[in-house]
Amino acid sequence: MGEIDPAFIQATDQRPKLNPTNPVADEIPIIDLSVLSSPDETRKVVSEIGHACKSWGFFQVINHGVPLELARKIEEVAKTFFELPAEEKKKVKRDMVNALGYHDGENTKNVRDWKEVFDFLVEDETLVPASPEPDDKELRKLTNQWPQYPPEFREVCQEYARAVEKLAYKLLGLIALGLDQPENRFNDYFRDQQTSMIRFNHYPPCPFPHLALGVGRHKDAGALTVLAQDDVGGLEVKRKSDGEWIPVTPTPNAYIINVGDIVQVWSNDKYESVEHRVVVNSEKERFSVPFFFFPAHHVMVKPLEELLSDENPAKYREYNWGKFYATRNRSDFKKQEVENIQIHHFRLPE
Numbered sequence: 001m002g003e004i005d006p007a008f009i010q011a012t013d014q015r016p017k018l019n020p021t022n023p024v025a026d027e028i029p030i031i032d033l034s035v036l037s038s039p040d041e042t043r044k045v046v047s048e049i050g051h052a053c054k055s056w057g058f059f060q061v062i063n064h065g066v067p068l069e070l071a072r073k074i075e076e077v078a079k080t081f082f083e084l085p086a087e088e089k090k091k092v093k094r095d096m097v098n099a100l101g102y103h104d105g106e107n108t109k110n111v112r113d114w115k116e117v118f119d120f121l122v123e124d125e126t127l128v129p130a131s132p133e134p135d136d137k138e139l140r141k142l143t144n145q146w147p148q149y150p151p152e153f154r155e156v157c158q159e160y161a162r163a164v165e166k167l168a169y170k171l172l173g174l175i176a177l178g179l180d181q182p183e184n185r186f187n188d189y190f191r192d193q194q195t196s197m198i199r200f201n202h203y204p205p206c207p208f209p210h211l212a213l214g215v216g217r218h219k220d221a222g223a224l225t226v227l228a229q230d231d232v233g234g235l236e237v238k239r240k241s242d243g244e245w246i247p248v249t250p251t252p253n254a255y256i257i258n259v260g261d262i263v264q265v266w267s268n269d270k271y272e273s274v275e276h277r278v279v280v281n282s283e284k285e286r287f288s289v290p291f292f293f294f295p296a297h298h299v300m301v302k303p304l305e306e307l308l309s310d311e312n313p314a315k316y317r318e319y320n321w322g323k324f325y326a327t328r329n330r331s332d333f334k335k336q337e338v339e340n341i342q343i344h345h346f347r348l349p350e
């Protein structure tokens with residue numbers, strides 16, 4: 001079995017309980033979107049989603065409109081890509097210049113994740129700040145790197161991106177309705193120059209599942225995440241009521257949705273971006289595909305004025321999404337000595 005590289009070892013209090021003595025019932029709500037054509041049913045779905053966002057920050061959706069055939073194809077191209085020899089994958093490796101493509105050395109909270117990933121942008125050319133420095137107004141264009149194999153890779157990725165983007169807008173609308181806002185309240189932040197990204201995660205079997213994590217605990221920084229997972233399991237969500245780590249049992253053909261930091265700020269903490277992590281196992285590899293719904297770089301994120309009052313004053317000062325993203329990317333890329341940028345850094349004193 002050999003020795004584990006110490007870079008992967010989680011601090012004692014972060015290590016997973018692999019065989020919990022009291023297995024927890026899966027409580028994360030499953031919401032059926034097939035009924036959205038009827039106004040009464042839509043109201044019900046809006047309220048179910050609102051509840052799920054408040055109590056869990058997570059829910060699953062079924063009958064979501066993403067063609068099953070496309071979901072199957074995306075899993076297949078992702079698997080085929082990760083099976084390529086390392087030298088082939090390294091041809092599209094991310095580097096200091098291009099942050100997109102393949103890599104296997106990511107740190108979450110300064111511990112290395114047991115995974116390899118491939119990242120691509122939903123818009124093939126995406127503008128982002130050139131640096132995290134607040135006074136540097138320069139922008140740069142990010143572009144995708146596409147592997148040559150499998151040959152259908154790019155086309156399948158782009159078709160999948162459009163289908164999941166549609167679902168992401170639908171969900172964003174339902175969340176807006178749940179906050180008593182018009183359904184299209186948030187759309188303009190994305191319509192032009194969204195910075196959304198799709199990631200293929202591959203978690204190889206790990207001989208040290210009690211010491212390492214596939215992804216360390218974190219919150220997603222964007223507005224929403226729309227995640228496909230296979231049938232292996234490993235995602236765990238921190239339950240708000242007691243801080244226990246609750247596994248999200250795979251549901252066939254479902255997407256897992258979680259609200260990110262941006263929705264937390266827009267909703268002024270009504271909905272919270274909840275911590276989650278991925279546990280690995282010694283036998284099976286696992287694949288997952290998150291779609292990170294990110295607004296345009298120029299969007300200033302702040303609590304919605306419409307929700308604020310004397311009783312509900314703003315809990316955050318506004319921040320620029322592009323600079324947040326640039327700062328976060330810098331610190332995920334290299335191991336750093338300090339905590340990387342987090343949403344609580346923008347919290348106003350009570």
Ligand SMILES: O=C(O)CCC(=O)C(=O)O
Binds near residue numbers: 215220
């Ligand atoms: O693989 C998963 O289930 C979740 C991955 C995740 O949380 C992420 O990539 O942000």
Ligand SMILES: [Fe+2]
Binds near residue numbers: 218220276
């Ligand atoms: Fe995540």
